[in-house]
Amino acid sequence: MVLCAVRRQLLGCSSSSSCGAWARMLQRQSSGCVYSSTHGFNPEEIREKLQAFPGGSIDLLKQESGVAVLTINNPSRMNAFSGSMMVDLEERVSQLESWTDCKGLIVQGAAGTFCSGSDLNAVRAISNPQDGMKMCMFMQNALTRLLRLPLISVALVEGRALGGGAELTTACDFRLMASGSVIQFVHKHMGLVPGWGGAARLVRIVGSQNALKLLGGAVKVEPRSWPADWTGRWSPGGTPRQRRVQTLCYSKLKAGSVNIQKDLPQ
Ligand SMILES: CCC(=O)SCCNC(=O)CCNC(=O)[C@H](O)C(C)(C)COP(=O)(O)OP(=O)(O)OC[C@H]1O[C@@H](n2cnc3c(N)ncnc32)[C@H](O)[C@@H]1OP(=O)(O)O
Numbered sequence: 001m002v003l004c005a006v007r008r009q010l011l012g013c014s015s016s017s018s019c020g021a022w023a024r025m026l027q028r029q030s031s032g033c034v035y036s037s038t039h040g041f042n043p044e045e046i047r048e049k050l051q052a053f054p055g056g057s058i059d060l061l062k063q064e065s066g067v068a069v070l071t072i073n074n075p076s077r078m079n080a081f082s083g084s085m086m087v088d089l090e091e092r093v094s095q096l097e098s099w100t101d102c103k104g105l106i107v108q109g110a111a112g113t114f115c116s117g118s119d120l121n122a123v124r125a126i127s128n129p130q131d132g133m134k135m136c137m138f139m140q141n142a143l144t145r146l147l148r149l150p151l152i153s154v155a156l157v158e159g160r161a162l163g164g165g166a167e168l169t170t171a172c173d174f175r176l177m178a179s180g181s182v183i184q185f186v187h188k189h190m191g192l193v194p195g196w197g198g199a200a201r202l203v204r205i206v207g208s209q210n211a212l213k214l215l216g217g218a219v220k221v222e223p224r225s226w227p228a229d230w231t232g233r234w235s236p237g238g239t240p241r242q243r244r245v246q247t248l249c250y251s252k253l254k255a256g257s258v259n260i261q262k263d264l265p266q
Contacts, residue, residue, distance in 0.1 A: 033141035034197070043141070046134040047090075053083030053122035060092045066103040068096060071110050072168075078116035079109040081164060083126075085119075086135070090142040096149055105153040107172055109165075114155070114181070117163025136195035139164070143171040143197055157181045163190075166221075167198025170205060175230065177223040184220045206230055 035041040056074025063069070070092055072079045081089075096102055109115050126132055146153070155161070155172040161183040169175045169183055177183070185202075187194055194202075194215070202211040206227070213219055221230065 035137040050083030055082035058088035073110040075111035080116045080119040082119045108156040113159025114157045114161040115165030140197040147171045167196040170201035
């Protein structure tokens with residue numbers, strides 16, 4: 001009962017029926033991967049290969065408020081994803097799937113930057129196309145499950161979100177960018193297409209023409225250069241859902257670890 005009251009307060013519901021409506025609105029398929037054995041995908045096999053490239057971690061902080069914080073933590077490589085971090089991510093998503101009282105998720109990078117994509121050393125070492133494909137399938141599954149969590153998720157972007165880091169931001173409901181931050185799909189500079197499902201998600205967020213510009217031109221997205229629903233500069237009115245996200249972000253700000261006031265409405 002107490003939990004329901006807290007949930008209602010956070011979601012701004014005035015009655016249990018409107019609370020139920022919110023729950024239904026947020027209801028999304030919380031399981032179900034893109035790739036399974038019917039596609040010849042064996043997660044166990046690729047998990048083992050990824051674990052051979054250690055470094056960094058993906059940390060999950062479950063707060064009593066029901067808001068979780070997922071931190072990409074590999075500062076010596078600008079929070080690039082090592083192989084073991086990919087496996088970590090999948091495990092953290094599983095933990096979030098089973099935490100039924102979780103209402104919100106903030107995805108952030110450690111040490112003032114978001115994520116510089118795949119660890120290039122690991123990418124180079126996974127030298128055959130078959131394993132590269134399996135790694136992409138693995139990350140697409142993990143990020144699809146992240147996006148389908150029945151909660152509100154926000155990518156809090158400080159510093160750079162490059163390559164796979166940019167793709168990760170598209171697996172969240174909203175992106176909130178700190179001053180001076182950049183999201184950039186740098187894949188084309190490396191002769192790559194987004195392998196973590198970011199292109200398909202991007203089309204849904206910004207439309208196909210804008211997605212083509214961002215991907216084909218490796219255009220830098222900066223806090224004030226793109227529409228509000230992309231960079232998180234919400235109008236004071238906003239939709240109810242956007243207001244809930246702002247509430248979540250403000251509580252994060254109050255906790256004191258991120259300084260992004262400049263990009264939020266006063
Ligand atoms: C899914 C497909 C993908 O994600 S492909 C990967 C796409 N990402 C990239 O191409 C980003 C490559 N990195 C960079 O451009 C720069 O390091 C950025 C992030 C701009 C930071 O530049 P700067 O501030 O000058 O720092 P720096 O280059 O000295 O980097 C610090 C240390 O971090 C490392 N680092 C950075 N990014 C990665 C990465 N993706 N994989 C592996 N290591 C990375 C750098 O090598 C550097 O390490 P070290 O201090 O020289 O040992």
